[in-house]
Amino acid sequence: MKRRLLLLLPLVGFLVLGAFLYMGLSINPFERDSALMAREFPAFELTTLEDPERVVDASLLEGEVTLVNVWGEWCPTCKQEMPQLLDLADRGVRLVGVDYKDTREKGREFLTEFGNPFEVNIFDPEGSLGFELGVYGAPETFLVDREGIIRYHHTGYIRPEDVRETILPEVERWR
Amino acid sequence: MQTLMIPEIGHYALIIALLMALVQGVMPLAGAATRRPLWMAYARPMATGQFLFLAIAYACLTASYLLDDFSVANVANNSNSMLPWYYKASAVWGNHEGSVLLWSLILAGWSFAVSRFSRELPRDMLARVMGVMGLVSVGFLAFVLITSNPFERLLPNVPQDGADLNPLLQDFGLIVHPPMLYMGYVGFSVVFAFAIAALLGGRLDAAWTRWARPWTNIAWAFLTVGIALGSWWAYYELGWGGWWFWDPVENASLLPWLAGTALIHSLAVTEKRGAFKSWTVLLAITTFSLSLMGTFLVRSGVLTSVHAFANDPSRGLFILVLLGITVGLSLLLFALRAPRVSHQVGFSWLSRDALLLINNILLVIMTVTVLLGTVYPLLLDALNLGKISVGPPYFNALFVPLTVVLCLFMGLGPLARWKHTPARDLFRRSWLAGLAALAIGAVAPLLYRGEWNLKVSLGVVIALWIVLPMARDLWAKSRHSAGRVAGIRRLSLAYWGMILGHLGIAVTIIGVTVVSNYAIERNVRMGVGDSVEVVGYTFTMTELANRRGPNYLADTAEIEVRRGDSQRSFTMTPEKRLYIARGMPMTQVALRPGLFRDLYVAMGEDLEDGSWAMRIQYKPFVRWLWLGALLMAFGGVLAVADRRYRRAVTARDPERAVAAEPREATT
Numbered sequence: 001m002k003r004r005l006l007l008l009l010p011l012v013g014f015l016v017l018g019a020f021l022y023m024g025l026s027i028n029p030f031e032r033d034s035a036l037m038a039r040e041f042p043a044f045e046l047t048t049l050e051d052p053e054r055v056v057d058a059s060l061l062e063g064e065v066t067l068v069n070v071w072g073e074w075c076p077t078c079k080q081e082m083p084q085l086l087d088l089a090d091r092g093v094r095l096v097g098v099d100y101k102d103t104r105e106k107g108r109e110f111l112t113e114f115g116n117p118f119e120v121n122i123f124d125p126e127g128s129l130g131f132e133l134g135v136y137g138a139p140e141t142f143l144v145d146r147e148g149i150i151r152y153h154h155t156g157y158i159r160p161e162d163v164r165e166t167i168l169p170e171v172e173r174w175r
Numbered sequence: 176m177q178t179l180m181i182p183e184i185g186h187y188a189l190i191i192a193l194l195m196a197l198v199q200g201v202m203p204l205a206g207a208a209t210r211r212p213l214w215m216a217y218a219r220p221m222a223t224g225q226f227l228f229l230a231i232a233y234a235c236l237t238a239s240y241l242l243d244d245f246s247v248a249n250v251a252n253n254s255n256s257m258l259p260w261y262y263k264a265s266a267v268w269g270n271h272e273g274s275v276l277l278w279s280l281i282l283a284g285w286s287f288a289v290s291r292f293s294r295e296l297p298r299d300m301l302a303r304v305m306g307v308m309g310l311v312s313v314g315f316l317a318f319v320l321i322t323s324n325p326f327e328r329l330l331p332n333v334p335q336d337g338a339d340l341n342p343l344l345q346d347f348g349l350i351v352h353p354p355m356l357y358m359g360y361v362g363f364s365v366v367f368a369f370a371i372a373a374l375l376g377g378r379l380d381a382a383w384t385r386w387a388r389p390w391t392n393i394a395w396a397f398l399t400v401g402i403a404l405g406s407w408w409a410y411y412e413l414g415w416g417g418w419w420f421w422d423p424v425e426n427a428s429l430l431p432w433l434a435g436t437a438l439i440h441s442l443a444v445t446e447k448r449g450a451f452k453s454w455t456v457l458l459a460i461t462t463f464s465l466s467l468m469g470t471f472l473v474r475s476g477v478l479t480s481v482h483a484f485a486n487d488p489s490r491g492l493f494i495l496v497l498l499g500i501t502v503g504l505s506l507l508l509f510a511l512r513a514p515r516v517s518h519q520v521g522f523s524w525l526s527r528d529a530l531l532l533i534n535n536i537l538l539v540i541m542t543v544t545v546l547l548g549t550v551y552p553l554l555l556d557a558l559n560l561g562k563i564s565v566g567p568p569y570f571n572a573l574f575v576p577l578t579v580v581l582c583l584f585m586g587l588g589p590l591a592r593w594k595h596t597p598a599r600d601l602f603r604r605s606w607l608a609g610l611a612a613l614a615i616g617a618v619a620p621l622l623y624r625g626e627w628n629l630k631v632s633l634g635v636v637i638a639l640w641i642v643l644p645m646a647r648d649l650w651a652k653s654r655h656s657a658g659r660v661a662g663i664r665r666l667s668l669a670y671w672g673m674i675l676g677h678l679g680i681a682v683t684i685i686g687v688t689v690v691s692n693y694a695i696e697r698n699v700r701m702g703v704g705d706s707v708e709v710v711g712y713t714f715t716m717t718e719l720a721n722r723r724g725p726n727y728l729a730d731t732a733e734i735e736v737r738r739g740d741s742q743r744s745f746t747m748t749p750e751k752r753l754y755i756a757r758g759m760p761m762t763q764v765a766l767r768p769g770l771f772r773d774l775y776v777a778m779g780e781d782l783e784d785g786s787w788a789m790r791i792q793y794k795p796f797v798r799w800l801w802l803g804a805l806l807m808a809f810g811g812v813l814a815v816a817d818r819r820y821r822r823a824v825t826a827r828d829p830e831r832a833v834a835a836e837p838r839e840a841t842t
Contacts, residue, residue: 018495
């Protein structure tokens with residue numbers, strides 16, 4: 001009998017592990033897509049694309065729910081994403097751009113050609129802010145709440161249906 | 176258009192395959208329980224049919240990729256009309272849905288192979304084995320159909336073009352790595368099915384281990400190659416020259432490998448000596464469970480990783496339930512049916528049995544170490560203790576010493592006899608090898624680099640400690656009255672398999688040791704005309720150019736490399752690519768491989784003045800890592816080719832069957 005109980009040990013061990021895996025499953029989905037979820041937007045000090053003299057930092061994002069979009073002139077998908085961002089701006093969402101690994105000249109050209117939904121653009125030629133954000137490509141979009149906490153992370157291109165189905169509800173949720 | 180029907184045909188074939196798997200899972204098991212031969216006879220045709228229909232489904236998905244049918248969501252998300260055809264074909268498994276389909280196809284393939292090559296198996300045993308494999312297949316096919324249907328359509332708004340395959344995956348390594356890995360993962364389902372069948376049938380003698388051994392070896396060999404390919408791929412594709420990151424996904428493949436390595440050794444003990452019976456069954460269950468858990472970890476996305484491509488919590492839940500049912504029921508069955516009385520098979524502490532027991536204990540400790548390190552962040556998170564990540568320091572601090580201890584016993588293993596080996600014999604067979612290993616190990620770093628290095632010495636000593644006693648043993652065993660050649664011929668393939676397997680470990684250890692201690696990395700700024708010297712090689716940038724590939728734009732640098740004052744030089748051309756559809760930049764490394772060193776040049780970022788940040792690396796002995804893995808895998812396959820596994824055929828010739836007998840003593 002004693003030995004029989006001993007043989008149950010592997011099962012017990014597995015059940016414990018399984019329970020943790022289950023808990024992991026129900027916790028992670030919200031935090032999974034960005035290690036920065038529910039954290040403060042990383043500190044930075046960069047100039048703006050519009051004005052090389054103007055230095056901005058993370059306080060730029062406080063006070064209002066803001067959508068931070070990481071883009072670059074070199075990124076074709078960002079061009080396809082522009083109509084959706086303009087749409088969001090029309091609906092009263094505050095957008096701040098991060099011009100990622102770009103030159104000032106090209107970044108400005110891009111905005112002239114495809115429209116500018118952004119209140120202001122943070123100019124990040126070295127990709128240092130992008131690195132802090134864990135961005136590995138563009139476009140990526142972060143929703144930052146009034147306190148400057150990252151609340152939502154969208155990797156890749158925002159499709160027209162995403163505007164209605166995910167982005168706007170998320171913006172409402174944190175407003 | 177006719178081609179538009181293809182996804183529907185594939186979907187339909189998938190459903191038929193599921194139904195066949197269901198029959199294969201239920202009828203033979205019921206037949207074996209009630210002793211009805213007709214029911215048991217369902218096993219073979221159903222396995223064949225299931226394999227056939229899955230092959231059709233798989234072919235349909237591949238066709239959709241090759242024909243650029245972007246109405247299929249899977250194709251639209253993972254392919255692009257500009258993608259070369261071979262990447263279109265391999266993109267099939269470069270995503271979640273397709274890779275689970277490939278997984279199912281491979282499972283059906285193994286199931287089909289077992290049904291073909293196990294004709295000498297008792298009918299009820301075969302029925303149970305096939306039944307268990309059928310049930311596993313039901314689980315996976317249901318998973319594909321319910322949560323991950325690769326044939327889902329995007330209608331009526333068909334995209335103009337696809338989103339393209341992740342550029343990281345557009346590479347030869349990706350073409351071969353996952354299928355190999357899956358062959359290994361899924362291959363362990365065979366030994367699992369044998370173990371469960373033995374538990375169900377109450378026949379826990381050595382017979383099932385004899386049948387299961389060849390399958391286990393082959394699965395293990397595939398997994399070994401799969402892991403090595405993954406490491407090689409990470410080495411040249413990720414662009415920073417690392418070959419193992421202790422990333423959760425890598426660990427997920429290492430776990431079943433460690434358990435599988437313990438298993439192939441424990442199977443040997445059970446087959447030869449009838450010992451460790453329950454233990455072997457438990458290891459068989461564990462190995463396959465870890466394969467399933469690897470799938471869970473990768474597919475559910477509970478652990479963040481560079482590799483995890485498609486994650487979805489509902490899928491994770493499904494796999495977890497599947498894992499729970501499979502593993503839970505197996506372990507419950509184990510608890511109920513494992514041999515009640517442990518058969519006392521006596522052996523002394525100086526015997527091959529005891530050394531293999533130590534091997535098993537150490538490998539299990541290593542498995543648990545890696546498992547804990549992998550799921551620890553998850554545990555903390557689940558208990559709300561915060562988020563952390565367990566990095567290489569943890570793994571290296573535990574895994575490396577354990578490996579050293581394992582290798583110490585590994586050197587003695589092949590020298591010891593079953594049951595008992597007098598200490599004097601063991602000493603006589605190993606002392607010279609031990610001394611030689613110590614001496615060579617001590618001077619090796621001095622000769623190679625001109626200065627002492629304790630870690631390198633240690634690595635060389637344990638590698639030699641594995642190889643030298645084995646070489647001596649080979650020398651002693653090949654002694655024969657008819658001469659050395661006849662003696663070598665007399666050795667069984669199983670013995671050669673063991674030799675190669677252990678030699679492979681030694682080679683890998685040398686590789687790990689040297690490359691970890693002597694690799695050199697230079698990060699430099701280079702423009703056209705600039706030169707840099709690294710370990711006697713002069714790297715000169717001669718040209719910078721732009722190039723257009725099929726689906727990317729590239730900045731290409733030409734680097735002329737010259738060794739010392741040598742007249743001869745060669746050119747290396749690293750690239751920085753920008754994949755158009757995803758707008759994703761990628762580093763294409765330039766490699767000059769060699770048996771004793773790799774030169775590795777990667778382009779970093781372009782700097783303002785037209786020059787580039789370049790990373791130049793010198794990687795000595797890095798090839799040995801993968802060479803060792805290939806040797807191990809080859810050893811595993813060679814052991815399967817051993818005659819005794821084909822004894823059912825040769826048994827008709829009594830003389831040969833008898834002649835084959837004494838050779839077993841060598842494994």
